[in-house]
Amino acid sequence: MSTAKADLRSALEARFGDALALETWSGPGGRSLPLAAPIGDEAWSELLRFARAERVRVLPVxxxxxxxxxxxxxxxxxxxxxxDTDVIDYEPGDGTLTARAGARLGRLAQHIRVGGHRLTPTVPEPERTTLGGALAAGQDGFDRLRYGPIRHQLLGLRMALADGTIVKSGGKLVKNVTGYDVHRLLAGSLGTLAVIVEASLRLYPLPETHVLVRASSGSTNDALTTSRALLALPIRPVAVVARNTGGSGWTIEVVLEGRDDVVTWELARVREVLPVCTTEGGRHDLGAPHLRAMSALERRSGSWPPLTIRTRPSRLADALVIVEGACLAASLRPEIATHPGLALAWVWFGDELPAELGLRLDRELRADGHALRWRGPQRPPGGQDPLRPDVPAPARRTMFNLERALDPDGVFPGLRLDDAP
Amino acid sequence: MTLPDAKSLVDYAKSLDCIHCGLCLQSCPTFRLTGAESSSPRGRIHLMRAIGEERVEPNAAYGEELEFCLLCRHCESVCPAGVRFGPMMESARASYESVRPSGFLRRQLRSFGFRRLLPGRIALRLFGSFLRAVQVLGLDRIAFLVLGERGRDLVHLPRIAPLSARRLLPETIEAKVENGQEAAVGFLEGCVMPELFPHVNRAAANSLAALGARVHTPRGIVCCGSLHAHNGDLEGARMLARKLIEGFEPIKGGDGEAAPIVIHSAGCGAHMRELFELFEADDPWHARATAFAARVTDFTQYVAPLLAARTDVELDEGALEGPVTWDDPCHLCHAQGVREEPRDILARLVPNRRVELEGSENCCGSAGIYSLLRPADSRAVFEPKRAALERSGARTLVTANPGCQLQWQTGLRRAGSSVRVLHLAELVERALSRARSGRAGQQGHSAQQDA
Amino acid sequence: MDTKLVAALRAVVGERGLIDDPTRLLPYESDGLAMLAVRPPLVLLPRTTAEVARCMQLLAEYGVSIVARGAGTGLAGGATPVADGVVLSTARMRDVLEVNVEDRFARVQAGVVNVDLSGLCQAHGLAYAPDPSSQMACTIGGNVANNSGGPHCFKYGATTRHILGLVIVTHDGEILDLSEPVVDPDGYDLVGLFVGSEGTFGVATEVTVRLVPAAPVVEVQLAIFADLDAACDSVSEIIKQRLEPSALEILDKLTIEAVEDSVFAAGYPREAEAVLLIEVEGVETEVNGIAREIRTILEARGALEIRTARDATQRKKLWAGRKGAFGAMGRIAPDLYVADAVVPRTKLRDLVRRTIEICRERDLRLANVFHAGDGNLHPNICYDRRDPDEVRRVLAAGHAILEACVEAGGALTGEHGVGLEKLAEMELLFTADDLAAMCRVREAWDPERRLNPGKLLPMHACLEIRTAALPPAPTSLDT
Known part of the structure; x- marks a missing residue:
């Protein structure tokens, strides 16, 4: 294995010289892999042609x-x-942005601020998140409730296919139905179908002002009931978040943004539901500490949540009852953060999650009809495999066909669709 | 008979107005029923055009699609290109009638129905009495044995009144004016109205009189010919149109101006407003028909402004039970564009009790003699209307067309519903007579009605 | 068509679910693009997903092609039949399966009509946002196939943003149940990919749609201009200032005249060269603020008059004129060719001018009515199909307009789809490699290419032989 790796490295160097800026990636368990960083369509094309010819499997990151x-x-x-980080095109008069996949979301946000625009998602670590990475992972920001998921922001893509051809899908226009939405297929595909090398996003007006409203709540049930009351208001919040705190209580946070007059009006409505609350706000600036904290929600405790639950809004409480019940029985106090409007919940278990408890949660949540995704080493053995889509077999078969159609030689890694023919 | 040339079988030039956008589809009761493009306005026009282009023969399938149409003209209300589907369909049916393979029995029946029964008062009177006899003897309950599907609804027909209650209107009813000017109007009793709904005729005429009009009902005018025109007998329709014109031309107001002709049957009114369509432009009758058509107005249009000027017309609480709804007759809303006036009248008569009927502009399936010719289709078209009525919670349904009234009464009785079906004129008369008796300081006397 | 197959299909869908009489098949020969006509040998009208699946299994066995059809209001020939394939119509699949007010979604059969969907949830203060101009007739399944737009997509996005789930029957009659409305797809986003695939991936039989809260206050402004350029520039300026109305529509003089002559007469002033229809919605403060700023722009750009309406009836009337515009053109010409190009919103004026020049050069009458806020142009070119020379000039103009738009960074279609109509122009926008990749995606769904064959992708891009281009006269494709 190690000779093969050494061979690959030297083969890459022999073929590309310094062009790929080869480095070594070191992962958990002492694993290390060569890491190439091509710049420009041509370089991507050549690297993939090489990989295909040499039967080297590549993960785009x-x-x-x-x-x-x-x-x-x-x-x-x-x-x-x-x-590969260039901004290709920012058209303030059209509200669209096109950039290479390696551009950091934080830098892009700065870039378009001058023209009075904002982009979404507002992710936990925007300076360390690439446009392509966020797209491939289907990553959310805390502002999703108002602006929608990242796949809805995507206007078009350039992608490098497994055979090295560079193709486009969609375009730079806010409205366009020419051809298939292959870009939608790529969003969230985790790099298993093609490399996203360039993407165009829809932009939004930079809000004049923002405000973060914070209030505490008692039980889980209270927190969810209050959240639903907030969501029923005729306002368009950027986020309504409920998270449990150190003690037994919950905190509810609402973020409003937009025109001054509208935010003032919406704040008054929010106060009707949350008579006791604190507010922070001012001119819109994602660098403001409290907004940074909001956007970092998904990395609470410094790590991605090991368990993500997705369900229907009306079923979120049921899911949390299962989580809290099982954890209580095991004397574990999980940290939970939820977007009740999106019916999305993240759960952290601390340093240790007993495999037995993990399995129980896995079993009970799925039996109750909730979708879940494990992430990282706390996934219990036998728990839902994040690489094996939890969809009916015919859907997996179609996914398998798509994977084979775009990457027939297996240049990219694949989802686990092996029960397909 | 020699086959006419293809283009003359349909109004080819008009068929080109359709741009095939399809916006009419959902308005069409037969499309909603079948989902078949050929049973939609766009599909039927497409077929007519294909006939004109000799891409298809006027065969039985084509004929069936023509006859399946209820001619409700809902499609005209939604057509952005302004295609006038009604006249197109009438002329297509007439031409098809001339080329269709037709059995002896069918020809005899058509000839009897259109040329003998409908235009003749005596025949209609006999028919009414015959129906009454059937009802009195209870034969309607076994009519389906002889008539099949068609006879099945006979039992649900409203009861035919004895001849004494089916008396015709006097030629003139004097205006009940207390002060101010007297107006004159022409009035049409219609063919089946005096047999089936004599009280509605009287209610309409009395209301007009109570609102200050001298009501002239010319003798010898029976049928307006709309049923003929709808069903492919344009020649019969022309014959009746000439009679109609001749009968109404002499009716003038005090100022010598031609008096308005007030029609309380939407189907007749729609036809009479387009009477000129029957005659070629160079036919001298065309000009006379045009002048005639301009005089025609619907009962609701005539009455609404007069009622609006009065403050004393409101129905007594007990007159009607529960919420009241209005069902737009197709030939009133789609063919004549009358939608507001009946609602205004109801708002005045039963303030706060009017509820809207979902899909009130959809056809009820009556469609002239359609319910007789195609009972199963007619019932299928009716069914969603009945469901909508149930959802509306109304206890009284008001309409303004005898066909619709009959269809609703029959259909609701069949379904075991107790919702009352009334003609708007019946409500207007009741309110007016109450107002008058109120003013006269009399109690309990319900004016001259049925005197 | 094989008689055994027809008998087997009849057994599945019943007598009323199958049309094989040549006369009754004739009206299916075209969709909203009447220029193209192919009479299909058979039409199926199934009622349930199970019936669709069974039909498609049988058709797979016999290797027969399938063209899915909603209401047939599409303007790009997406539902034009093929001579040896069946038409599968969803016209009898119009059941509402579930309206979930709490979780704000509805599940309906594919044949449910767009406008009925909105009517359905109105009572609960919810709405289905995409509102194509044909909404009173078009089906939700057809909207899914075309990723349909409409005026309000300016604010709410096209159909794809509102589809939460689908039940799809695949080429071989298998049922893909993706109807559960979870926030994110697990695995690949099959639903997102399927929307806009114009019937080439499968037949959507059930659709789960997102419902949005209806705005409490809605104001429509009608700005009247003596000059089309000024109307276009106003839109560009509104976009540039990042104001967020919910719709921005422009109608030019010829359109105004046609509309005012139609049943949709909306009181647009006939002497105007252009009207700009603007809708602003939200809470009172928001509507007031945005409307005020827009008014300032309109006045600065020389609007002659600005009318506003907040009352529902008045608003509906102003809108009816816009929505009925396409049909109303039937009054000014026997036939109409509607292009559907999109351009960057900074270039509206230039491209609108260019379309006018292109038509003037070819001696054609042009009416412009378009979703200006999205940069979605709809040049409507008048013609008479009986004049072959005029038809040729119209097609040439259509091509030239698309060329100009692509050159300016635009695209071929904003909402009508590619269908048959814009096949040739696909190569203006996409390279052979782009198209080949799309072909591969298509084959993952439909390896035998039996689903809506010959649509959306130029066939030679998929290494097939391309059939005839658009015919010069309407009947020549008829068999």
Whole structure:
């Protein structure tokens, strides 16, 4: 294995010289892989042609912040967009942005601020998140409630296919139905179908002002009931978040943004539901500490949540009852953060999650009809596999066909669709 | 008979107005029923055009699609290109009638129905009495044995009144004016109205009189010919149109101006407003028909402004039970564009009790003699209307067309519903007579009605 | 068509679910693009997903092609039949399966009509946002196939943003149940990919749609201009200032005249060269603020008059004129060719001018009515199909307009889809590699290419032989 790796490295050097800025990636368990960072369509094209000819499996990555899903175990080479960072086109008069996949979301946000625009998602670590990485992972920001998921922001893509051809899908226009939405297929595909090398996003007006409202709540039930009352208001909040705190209580946070007069009006409505609350706010600036804290919600406790639950809004309480019940029985106090409007919940278990408890949660949540995704080493053995889509077999079969259609030779790692024919 | 040339079988030039956008589809009761494009306005026009282009023969399938149409003209209300589907369909049916393979029995029946029964008062009177006899003897309960599907609804028909209650209107009813000017109007009793709904005729005429009009009902005018025109007998329709014109031309107001012709049957009114469509432009009758058509107005249009000027017309609480709803007759809302006036009248008569009927502009399936010719289809079209009525919670349904009234009464009785079905004129008369008796300081006397 | 197959299909869908009489098949020969006509040998009208699946299994066995059809209001020939394939119509699949007010979604059969969907949830203060101009007739399944737009997509996004789930029957009659409305797809986003695939991936039989809260206050402004350029520039300025109305529509003089002559007469002033229809919605403060700023822009750009309406009836009337515009053109010309190009919103004026020049050069009458806020142009070119030379000039103009738009960074279609109509132009926008990749995706769904064959992708891109281009006269494709 190690000779093969050494061979690959020297083969890459022989073929590309310094052009790929080869580095070594070191992962958990002492694993290390060569990491290439091509710049420009041509370089991507050549790297993939090489990989295909040499039968080297490649995982496209950004800065490698989401490798715990396990795809990295299937490959011999990492190909990073980290150096391919140019802004291709920002058209303030049209409200669209096109950039290379390695561009950091934080820098892009700064870039378009001058023209009075904001982009979404507002992710936990925008300076360390690439555009391509966020797209491939289908990453959310805390502002999703108002602006929608990242796949809805995507206007078009350039992608490098497994055979090295560079193709486009969609375009730079806010409205366009020409051809298939292959870009929608790529969003959230985790780098298993093609490399996203360039993407165009829809932009939004930079709000004049923002405000973060915070209030405490008693039980889980109270927190969810209050959240629903907030969500029923005729306002368009950027986020309504409920998270449990150190003690037994919950905190509810609402973020409003937009025109001054509208935010003032909406704040008054929120206060009707949350008569006792604190507010922070002012001119809109994502660098403000309280908004940074909001956007970092998904990395509470410094790590991605090991368990993500997705369900219907009306069923969120049921899911939390299962989580809290099982954890209480095991004398474990989980940290929970939820977006009740999105019916999304993240759960952290602390340092240790007993496998037995993990399995019980896995079993009970799924039996009750909730979708879940484990992430990282706390996934209990036998628990829902994040690489094996939890969809009916015919849907998995179609996914398998799509994977084979775009990557017939297996240049990229794959989802686990092996029960397909 | 020699086959006419293809383009003359349909109004080819008009068929080109359709741009095939499909916006009419959902308005069409037969499309909603079948989901078949050929049973939609766009599909039927497409077929007519294909006939004109000789891409298809005027075969039985084509004929069936023509006859399946209820001619409700809902599609005209939604057509952005302004295609006038009604006249197109009438002329297509007439031409098809001339080329269709037709059995002896069918020809005899058509000839009897259109040329003998409908235009002749005596025949209609006999028919009414015959129906009454059937009802009195209880034969309607076994009519389906002879008539099949068609006879099944006979038992649900409203009871035919004895001849004494089916008396025709006097030629003139004097205006009940207390002060101010007297107006004159022409009035049409219609063919089946005096047999089935004599009280509605009287209610309409009395209301007009109570609102200050001298009501002239010319003798010898029976049927307006709309049923003929709808069903492919344009020649019969022309014959009746000439009689109609001749009968109404002499009716003038005090100022010598031609008096308005007030029609309380939406189907007749729609036809009479387009009477000129029957005659070629160079036919001298065309000009006379045009002048005639301009005089025609619907009962609701005539009455609404007069009622609006009065403050004393409101129905007594006990007159009607529960909420009241209005069902737009197709030939009132789609063919004549009258929608507001009946609602205004109801708002005045039963303030706060009017509820809207979902899909009130959809056809009820009556469609002239359609319910007789195609009972199963007619019932299928009716069913969603009945369901909507149930959802509305109304206890009284008001309409303004005898066909619709009959269809609702029959259909609701069949379904075991107790919702009352009334003609708007019946409510207007009741309110007016109450107002008058109130003013006269009399109690309990319900004016001259049925005197 | 094989008689055994027809008998087997009849057994599945019943007598009323199958049309094989040549006369009754004739009206299916075109969709909203009447220029193209192919009479299908058979039409199926199934009622349930199970019936669709069974039909498609049988059709797979016999290797027969399938063209799915909603209401047939599409303007790009997406539902034009193929000579040896069946038409599968969803016209009898119109059951509402579930309206979930709490979780704000509805599940309906594919044949449910767009406008009925909105009517359905109105009572609960919710709405289905995408509102194509044909909404009173078009089906939700057809909207899914075309990723349909409409005026309000300016604010709410096209159909794809509102589809939470689908039940799809695949080429071989298998049922893909993706109807559960979870916030994110597990695995690949099959639903997102399927929307806009124009019937080439499968047949959507059930659709789960997102419902949005209806806005409490809605104001429509009608700005009247003596000059089309100024109307276009106003829109560009509104976008540039990042104001967020919910719709921005422009109608030019010829359109105004047609509309005012139609049943949709909306009181647009006939002497105007252009009207700009603007809708602002939200809470009172928001509507007041945005409307005020927009008014300032309109006045600065020389609007002659600005009318506003907040009352529902008045608003509906102003809108009816816009929505009925396409059909109303039937009054000014026997036939109409509607292009559907999109351009960056900074270039509206230039491209609108260019379309006018292109038509003037070819001696054609042009009416412009378009979703200006999205940069979605709809040049409506008048013609008479009986004049072959005019038809040729119209097609040439259509092509030239698309060329100009692509050159300016635009695209071929904003909402109508590619269908048959814009096949040739696909190569203006996409390279052979782009198209080949799309072909591969298509084959993952439909390896035998039996689903809506010959649509959306130029066939030679998929290494097939391309059939005839658009015919010069309407009947020549008829068999």
């Amino acid at each position: 950004g800065l490698g912040s989401k490798l715990e899903l396990g795809l990295v175990d299937q490959v011999e080479l990492l190909a990073s967009t980290r150096s």
